[in-house]
Amino acid sequence: xxxxxxxxxxxxxxxxxxxxxxxxxxxxxxxxxxxxxxxxxxxxxxxxxxxxxxxxxxxxxxxxxxxxxxxxxxxxxxxxxxxxxxxxxxxxxxxxxxxxxxxxxxxxxxxxxxxxxxxxxxxxxxxxxxxxxx
Numbered sequence: 385x386x387x388x389x390x391x392x393x394x395x396x397x398x399x400x401x402x403x404x405x406x407x408x409x410x411x412x413x414x415x416x417x418x419x420x421x422x423x424x425x426x427x428x429x430x431x432x433x434x435x436x437x438x439x440x441x442x443x444x445x446x447x448x449x450x451x452x453x454x455x456x457x458x459x460x461x462x463x464x465x466x467x468x469x470x471x472x473x474x475x476x477x478x479x480x481x482x483x484x485x486x487x488x489x490x491x492x493x494x495x496x497x498x499x500x501x502x503x504x505x506x507x508x509x510x511x512x513x514x515x516x517x518x
Contacts, residue, residue: 389431393445397454398427398434401463421456424464442470486513 389395404416405423427434444452450473454463461467485492488502499506 394435394438394443395431397438398431401454402428405463419460421460422462424462426465427463437465438470441465441468444470484510484513 402423403410404412405421406417407413408417410417422428427437442452452470453473455469455471455475456463457467457469486498487493488498493501496506498504498509
């Protein structure tokens with residue numbers, strides 16, 4: 385028996401995206417719709433258009449939880465085909481607007497990325513940044 389579309393994981397992604405942007409009493413509304421983030425018209429009213437885009441752009445129904453999540457490239461931009469991608473949980477966390485991002489050796493990094501890349505503790509990096517050091 386075929387799974388009802390509204391019960392699929394991708395439908396939940398699509399529905400959640402819209403709820404965060406348009407349902408005022410949603411817990412995350414203040415960080416999405418409350419900041420002016422919207423869903424483009426081609427996705428807002430047509431799940432099948434969103435689904436077609438998702439399947440061509442890396443959506444994996446079988447990916448483990450947190451390994452294939454909808455991510456906006458520009459956190460201040462809307463949900464559009466040009467501004468969205470599928471990311472894993474680590475990529476999502478590094479793309480948060482609240483992250484402290486800085487340039488190191490010509491590369492823009494978060495504290496977590498720099499810690500992982502250079503093997504320096506996050507506390508040490510925060511201290512160095514607070515003192516203007518790199």
